[in-house]
Each structure stands twice: as C-alpha cells, then as structure tokens.
Amino acid sequence: MRSSTPRLAGVALVTIAGLVLVGCSSKAPSASSTGTSGALTIQPLVQIDKAGKEVKSQAGGTAANPAGDGKATCASTTTIAMAGALTGANAALGINIANGVKLAIKQHNDANKDCQVQFKGFDTEGDPAKAPAVATQIINDANVIGLIGPAFSGETKATGAAFHDAGLLSLTASATNPALTTNGWNNFFRGLANDAVQGPSVAAYMVNTAGFKKVCVVKDDSDYGVGLAQQITTGLGSAADASCALSVKTGDKDFSSAVQSIKSAAPDAIFYSGYYAEAAPFVAQLRTGGVTATFVSADGTNDPQFVKQAGSASKGALLSCPCGPAPADFEKAYEAAFNVSSGVYSVEAYDLATIVLKAIDGGAKDRASVVNFVKGYSGDGLARHYQWDSTGELSSALIWIYQVK
Amino acid sequence: MLASFDIGALGHSFWALTISGLTYGSIYALVAVGYTLVYGVLRLINFAHSEIFMLGMFGQYAALMMFGFAPQGDAYDMGVAQTLMYLGLAMIGGMVVSGAAAVGLERVAYRPLRRRGAPALVFLITAIGASFVLQEFVHFVLPKLTNNTLGGLNAQQPIRLVSPSTQFTIFGATVTNVDIAIVVSALALAFATDRFINGTKFGRGIRSVAQDPVTATLMGVSRERVIMLTFLIGGVLAGAAALLYTLRVPNGIIYNGGFILGIKAFCAAVLGGIGNLRGALLGGLLLGVMEMYGQTVFGNEWRDVVAFVVLVLVLMFRPTGILGESLGRARA
Structure with a gap:
C-alpha cells in the first residue's frame, strides 16, 4: 500500500511525458497551419451540361424582377403558399425556401400598392406521412392560387395526385427525384435539374473536363448516397476503380481503413457520395493520411x-449542386430581410415565386390560369433560364460545380 | 452481401491498421473501465456511460473555448509549453464535466432506485432512458443555454490543438504524435487506475464491496461512498478518453457521438471479462485492432459487425470473457 503514492507519481510523469511529446511535435506542422481557413468558402466555378462541358450563362438575359412595373392590381386575398419542413431536423432547407419566397413577395408588394400578395407557409416537417393532411389544408384554402413546393421528393410523391386533382400549381424548388415527373401531373413543375442529371453530368465533368483517369467512388449507406454513387460509377466508366470503391456508414467519424485503401490505390480523385457530416472528417483524414487527390462530392x-x-483540408474540393449560386444583390437583400445568409435553394425559391407573381400581375385570378402561365413561361431568373417541357422538367437542366477556395 | 473480401489489402497495410487499431483500442479501453467498475460494484450495466463520455467531449471543448480558443478548421500554432498546458487544461475540463456528470447521474437516476430496492431490470431501463435524456439535452437544450455555441444538430466545429505529424515509421506504417500520445496517456491512466484499485485504501473498499457488499458494510465500508467513488473514477476516465478521442477525431463532438463508441467499449469490457479491470484494457486493445483488420478484409461498412462477431466468438468459448470476472477476487 505504501508504495502506491510514488507509483502514482510515476504514472503521472508518464502521462505528462506523453503530452509533452504532443506538445513538442505540434511545433513541426505549424508552418502550414496558422488558421486561415476562415477565408475558405464554397464558390461557384462552372455550370455544366450532361456532357460535362461548360455552359456559359446566356449573355444579355436579365433576371425577372418580382417588383414588375409597379402597376399591378389584384385581390388582396391572393395567396402564394409554400409547403415543406419548417420545423424539425430537416427544417433548414424548408426555411431557405420559405425565405426566398417571402423575399420575392416582399419586393413585389413594396413596388405594387394595389396588389398585396399574401404568403402562407405550411409545415409538413418533410414527412411523407404528414404531408397529405397538410395538402388537404392547402387545397381547401380558396385564396391559395399557387404553391411553391413541396420541398422534398418523398412528400411530393405522397401529395402530387391530390394537387393534380385540385388543379393547383405545384412548383418545387428542391424535390429532385427523377420519377416525380413521370406521373402525368400537368400541374407539377421542377425548378432545377433532377438527380438523373447530376450524376452523369458530374461524372462526365470529372472524366472529360477535369481529366481524371482513376477515381475512387466512396458512398455512404443512405438512399441518396447509394443511388448517386451508382450513377457516378456508370458515368465514369473505366475511370472508376473498383478496387477502391468503398462503402462507409452514415454517422461514421473515423475513416482510417478507407484512407489506407485509397492511399494504396493512389487515385487522381475521390468522389464521395453522401453528406457533409461524414465528408468533412473524411477529407480531413485523407489529407492527414497524405492523400492529395482531388476531393469531389455532390x-x-x-x-x-x-x-x-474540415478547415483547410476542404481546400480545392469540387462540389456539385443543381442549385444556382446567389448573386451579391440577392444575398444582400436576403440578409437584410432575415438576418441570416441565404442557403441552398433560396435563389430557386425566389425565382419560382417571381414567376407566380408575374402570373398574378398578368391578371391570373384562378389556379388554372396560373398553371397555364407557368406552362408557357420562358424567361431568365437569378439562377438560370426557366422554361419547361411537357413533363414539367426544365428544358435545359444544368448543374453547377462549386469549388472550395 | 460482401462488397469485397480483400486479404491482400490487409497484408498491404497491416502495420498501419495495427497502429490505428491500438490507438482506437486504448480509447475503448479507458471508456470500458467505466462500464467494468460499475458492473463490478453494482452488477449494473450503465448504458448512459457513453453519454458521460460524450459530455466529456463537450466539457473539454467548452474548457478550451473558455480559454479563448475559437473553433477553426486548422490546427493552432503555439509553442510546446502552451500546447501542453492547454491539452492539460482541456483534459481537466473533460474529466471534471464527465466526473461530475457520472456522479450526478448516479445521484439522480440510480440512487433513488436503490433506496426503493428496485429490481435489476429497472436499473437497466433507467440507464437507457438516462442515455436518451443526456443526448437530447445536448441536442436541443444545450444550444438554447449557450446561444448556439454548443450542442445542436451539427457536430461542433473542431478546435484542433495538435495537428498529426509523423514521428517515425514501423515497417512502412507511419506513427504520428497523436497516436503515441493517445496510447501512452491511455496506458498510463489505465495503469494508474489499476494501482488505485489494487493498491490503495479506497481501492480496497471498492474491491470489498464488489466481492461481498454485506460483509464489506459490516466491516465499516460505506457502500454509498464506494458507489460514488466508482462512478467518479469511471467518469473521470471517460473524460480523459474524450480528449484523446477528439485529438484523433476532431469532428466527432456531436450529441450522438458517444453512442456507438460506448457500445464498443461495453463490448470491450465484456470481451476482456466484465468486472475485470485488466480485462477491460485487453478487451479494448483487442477490439480496436480486430475491428481495423476486419473492416479492411470485409469492407468498411462491416466495421461494427466485426466487433460484435469477435465478441460472440470469444464468448462462445469463454463465457466470462478472456480474463474472467474478477474485480472482487482476492488476487486482482
């Protein structure tokens, strides 16, 4: 018993020695890491088509302005509804969209005294089981002339038939499941490229434009990750290296073994098919493990x-998105109105709400005329050119590639 | 379906995997001690211990924020002495929060049950419930209390005190300062705990209660105090493990970040023989290494499966774990 005190002291010394070692060696890498990652942001790089080729935004196109000419008149009960997750774990996306719509309506109402359009947000929590009840509410609200939403693919699938029967415009800013436009819903329009465009476009971009010869495709276990990885792998063809095609799990934070496999494969690029929560530690560990290949994700x-x-490890990462970048003016107005920076799909929501406002300003007084207006619409928005084919898909669906820099 | 069955990859990066495995294993081992001690004394599997570990991660993070560290993506550049000091402070922060949380948990959740003589099953369910309560506290309540700087849906933006750098290589596998620090500190702490349990008056109290609570009480050992001490030791070690884990996985500080690790640590405790201190250490290291080998051979998504299959295989041949249950035995 008596010897325990010196022993404990000895143990304490060893612990301290271990920490000293960390302290000492932490000096070595410090030259490269002085904490400047605060400057890194995701910036738009290039807009691409399905062949992976750059598409320049059409010159001379002016984005539609929700303010219009200021002379519009309409009933004061005219309402644009928005449906999506406004509370719960997935609310961030729904709020981005709701705010985009609100901003467009605000700019419209400020300019048009005689046409004060109302906004109504309907919270589905993003849940396909709860969405049908919400859809009934929207449909029975006689003032609702057009709908921005639903936000997610699952809830859109669950409610599409009801909106179709009611003849209510359903204009989604974010539901990207390709199958949604195959139901014959002639009231449904998608304001961005679907998932079947993103995979092939990005794969073609990696092979044709970026010139990667060997790519490791790493996927997580979500529906999204598995589906996208399949499309990417097909699109990459022989550039996809099967020996380093790895699967990880949503929620994983440690990727030591995956890093080892990728290190021995020595690819030109890694495509990660999943979400940021895993992508961030993954890219950080790849860089620590000495893998310098380009990190690509969606x-x-x-x-x-x-x-x-991920800090500086994220530098140079290429991230695709069907969503368009927010122009500086839009960002400024958005931040002034909501005190937060805009997010993914805010711009799309703003553009789509603007189109509905144009319909109202043009004299549309019922649901059918709004649907007809959108069907025949062709014009530029902040994010892209909007014109729909007979199924409700954009006639030219493009993908943006962003880069962290 | 097996995505791949790749023995070649195992041979190729055997040593790198071993080192990763040992690093992870020593973290498992430290957390496993908490499970094993509480089990030894109370015959209770404290499933909320993984959340004690998670709170430790937030504890060391909060401590660093209090010392003026702002989260950023990259490692800080400080002198040796400072890095060292802050590591020490962070560890103390983690230990204090985890230790306090463990003792608090015992008071609030388990002691009232013990007073009323609740059956073992009730303790187990309470433990699971407490685990959820603590997770959701960090998920929903903590961000409101701290003005969204701590907790919430997303992982904390990391504060990296040390950036990993290679110290030397063994058979082509690089060993980083972080690996060494984790293994050395964990072994030192495990050894200290072993000495404390087997070589001090307090430790004798713990062992006596584990062996025979009634006789121990008759001999003047305060059972309640021993129980509190047991939870405290487990919590403090989990707090230390939390710092070591965040050195290795800076992005892991999230409300549900302790759950899987806790289950693995529990596995490690059972593997080595639950109730057995040295068993926890052995089980942790073994599990860490096996898990690395396994996921390389069968594919990354099989990591957790490998850990549990190893457990099942060992228990088939040694139902009490590799070293057997022995906290209360005379020799241990």
Missing part, C-alpha cells in the same frame, strides 16, 4: 458546414 456535401468542419 449537393449533400455542398454546405458551409463542410468547410467549417
């Missing part, structure tokens, strides 16, 4: 949190 990773969590 809209699941295209979030400021990715850069925040």
Whole structure:
C-alpha cells in the first residue's frame, strides 16, 4: 500500500511525458497551419451540361424582377403558399425556401400598392406521412392560387395526385427525384435539374473536363448516397476503380481503413457520395493520411458546414449542386430581410415565386390560369433560364460545380 | 452481401491498421473501465456511460473555448509549453464535466432506485432512458443555454490543438504524435487506475464491496461512498478518453457521438471479462485492432459487425470473457 503514492507519481510523469511529446511535435506542422481557413468558402466555378462541358450563362438575359412595373392590381386575398419542413431536423432547407419566397413577395408588394400578395407557409416537417393532411389544408384554402413546393421528393410523391386533382400549381424548388415527373401531373413543375442529371453530368465533368483517369467512388449507406454513387460509377466508366470503391456508414467519424485503401490505390480523385457530416472528417483524414487527390462530392456535401468542419483540408474540393449560386444583390437583400445568409435553394425559391407573381400581375385570378402561365413561361431568373417541357422538367437542366477556395 | 473480401489489402497495410487499431483500442479501453467498475460494484450495466463520455467531449471543448480558443478548421500554432498546458487544461475540463456528470447521474437516476430496492431490470431501463435524456439535452437544450455555441444538430466545429505529424515509421506504417500520445496517456491512466484499485485504501473498499457488499458494510465500508467513488473514477476516465478521442477525431463532438463508441467499449469490457479491470484494457486493445483488420478484409461498412462477431466468438468459448470476472477476487 505504501508504495502506491510514488507509483502514482510515476504514472503521472508518464502521462505528462506523453503530452509533452504532443506538445513538442505540434511545433513541426505549424508552418502550414496558422488558421486561415476562415477565408475558405464554397464558390461557384462552372455550370455544366450532361456532357460535362461548360455552359456559359446566356449573355444579355436579365433576371425577372418580382417588383414588375409597379402597376399591378389584384385581390388582396391572393395567396402564394409554400409547403415543406419548417420545423424539425430537416427544417433548414424548408426555411431557405420559405425565405426566398417571402423575399420575392416582399419586393413585389413594396413596388405594387394595389396588389398585396399574401404568403402562407405550411409545415409538413418533410414527412411523407404528414404531408397529405397538410395538402388537404392547402387545397381547401380558396385564396391559395399557387404553391411553391413541396420541398422534398418523398412528400411530393405522397401529395402530387391530390394537387393534380385540385388543379393547383405545384412548383418545387428542391424535390429532385427523377420519377416525380413521370406521373402525368400537368400541374407539377421542377425548378432545377433532377438527380438523373447530376450524376452523369458530374461524372462526365470529372472524366472529360477535369481529366481524371482513376477515381475512387466512396458512398455512404443512405438512399441518396447509394443511388448517386451508382450513377457516378456508370458515368465514369473505366475511370472508376473498383478496387477502391468503398462503402462507409452514415454517422461514421473515423475513416482510417478507407484512407489506407485509397492511399494504396493512389487515385487522381475521390468522389464521395453522401453528406457533409461524414465528408468533412473524411477529407480531413485523407489529407492527414497524405492523400492529395482531388476531393469531389455532390449537393449533400455542398454546405458551409463542410468547410467549417474540415478547415483547410476542404481546400480545392469540387462540389456539385443543381442549385444556382446567389448573386451579391440577392444575398444582400436576403440578409437584410432575415438576418441570416441565404442557403441552398433560396435563389430557386425566389425565382419560382417571381414567376407566380408575374402570373398574378398578368391578371391570373384562378389556379388554372396560373398553371397555364407557368406552362408557357420562358424567361431568365437569378439562377438560370426557366422554361419547361411537357413533363414539367426544365428544358435545359444544368448543374453547377462549386469549388472550395 | 460482401462488397469485397480483400486479404491482400490487409497484408498491404497491416502495420498501419495495427497502429490505428491500438490507438482506437486504448480509447475503448479507458471508456470500458467505466462500464467494468460499475458492473463490478453494482452488477449494473450503465448504458448512459457513453453519454458521460460524450459530455466529456463537450466539457473539454467548452474548457478550451473558455480559454479563448475559437473553433477553426486548422490546427493552432503555439509553442510546446502552451500546447501542453492547454491539452492539460482541456483534459481537466473533460474529466471534471464527465466526473461530475457520472456522479450526478448516479445521484439522480440510480440512487433513488436503490433506496426503493428496485429490481435489476429497472436499473437497466433507467440507464437507457438516462442515455436518451443526456443526448437530447445536448441536442436541443444545450444550444438554447449557450446561444448556439454548443450542442445542436451539427457536430461542433473542431478546435484542433495538435495537428498529426509523423514521428517515425514501423515497417512502412507511419506513427504520428497523436497516436503515441493517445496510447501512452491511455496506458498510463489505465495503469494508474489499476494501482488505485489494487493498491490503495479506497481501492480496497471498492474491491470489498464488489466481492461481498454485506460483509464489506459490516466491516465499516460505506457502500454509498464506494458507489460514488466508482462512478467518479469511471467518469473521470471517460473524460480523459474524450480528449484523446477528439485529438484523433476532431469532428466527432456531436450529441450522438458517444453512442456507438460506448457500445464498443461495453463490448470491450465484456470481451476482456466484465468486472475485470485488466480485462477491460485487453478487451479494448483487442477490439480496436480486430475491428481495423476486419473492416479492411470485409469492407468498411462491416466495421461494427466485426466487433460484435469477435465478441460472440470469444464468448462462445469463454463465457466470462478472456480474463474472467474478477474485480472482487482476492488476487486482482
């Protein structure tokens, strides 16, 4: 018993020695890491088509302005509804969209005294089981002339038939499941490229434009990650290296073994098919492990949190998204109105709400005329050119590639 | 379906995997001690211990924020002495929060049950409930209390005190300062705990209660105090493990970040023989290494499966774990 005190002291010394070692060696890498990652942001790089080729924004196109000419008149009960997750774990996306719509309506109402359009947000919590009840509410609200939403693919699938029967415009800013436009819903329009466009476009971009010869495709176990990885792998063809095609799990934070496999494969690029929560530690560990290959990922990773969590390891990462970048003026107005920076799909929501406002200003007084207006619409928005084919898909669906820099 | 069965990859990066495995294993081992001690004394599997570990991660993070560290993506550049000091402070922060949380948990959740003589099953369910309560506290309540600087849906933006740098290589596998620090500190702490349990008056109290609570009480050992001490030691070690874990996985500080690790640590405790201190250490290291080998051979998504299959296989041949249950035995 008596010897325990000196022994404990000895143990304490060893612990301290271990920590000293960390302290000593932490000096070595410090030259490269002085904490400047605060400057890194996700910036738009290039807009691409399905062949992976750059598409320049059409010159001379002026984005539609919700303010219009200021002379519009309409009933004061005219309402634009928005449906999506406004509370719960997935609320961030829904709020981005709701705010985009609100901003467009605000700019419209400020300019048009005689046409004060109302906004109504309907919270589905993003849940396909709860959405049908909410859809009934929207449909029975006689003032609702057009709907921006639903936000997610699952809830859109669950409610599409009801909106179709009611003849209510359903204009989504974010539901990207390709199958949604195959139901014959002639009231449904998608304001961005669907998932079947993103995968092939990004794969073609990696092979044709970026010139990667060997790519490791790493996927997580979500529906999104598995589906996208499949499309990317097909699109990459022989450039996809099967020996380093890895699967990880949503929630994983340690990727030591995956890093080892990728290190021995020595690819030109890594495509991560999943969300930022895993992508951030993954890219950080790849860089620590000495893998310098380009890190490529898609809209699941295209979030400021990715850069925040990964720091300088995220530098140079390529992130695709069907969502368009927010122009500076839009960003300023958005921040002034809501006190937060705009997010993914805010611009799309703003553009789509603007189109509905144009319909109202043009004299549309019922649901059918709004649907007809959108069907025949062709014009530029902040994010892209909007014109729909007979199924409700954009006639030219493009993908943006962003880069962390 | 097996995505791949790749023995070649195992041979290729055997040593790198071993080192990763040992690093992870020593973290498992430290957390496993908490499970094993509480089990030894109370015959209770404290499933909320993983959340004690999670709170430790937030504890060391909060401590660093209090010392003026702002989260950023990259490692800080400080002198040796400072880095060292802050590591020490962070560890103390983690230990204090985890230790306090463990003792608090015992008071609030388990002691009232013990007073009323609740059956063992009730303790187990309470433990699971407490685990959820603590997770959701960090998920929903903590961000409101701290003005969104701590907790919430997303992982904390990391504060990296040390950036990993290679110290030397063994058979082509690099060993970083972080690896060494984790293994050395964990072994030192495990050894200290072993000495404390087996070589001090307090430790004798713990062992006596584990062996025979009634006789121990008759001999003047305060059972309640021993129980509190047991939870405290487990919590403090989990707090230390929390710092070591965040050195290795800076992005892991999230409300549900302790759950899987806790289950693995519990596995490690059972693997080595629950109730057995040295067993926890052995089980942790073994599990860490096996898990690395396994996921390389079978594919990354099989990591957790490998850990549990190893457990099942060992228990088939040694139902009490590798070293057997022995906290209360005379020799241990």
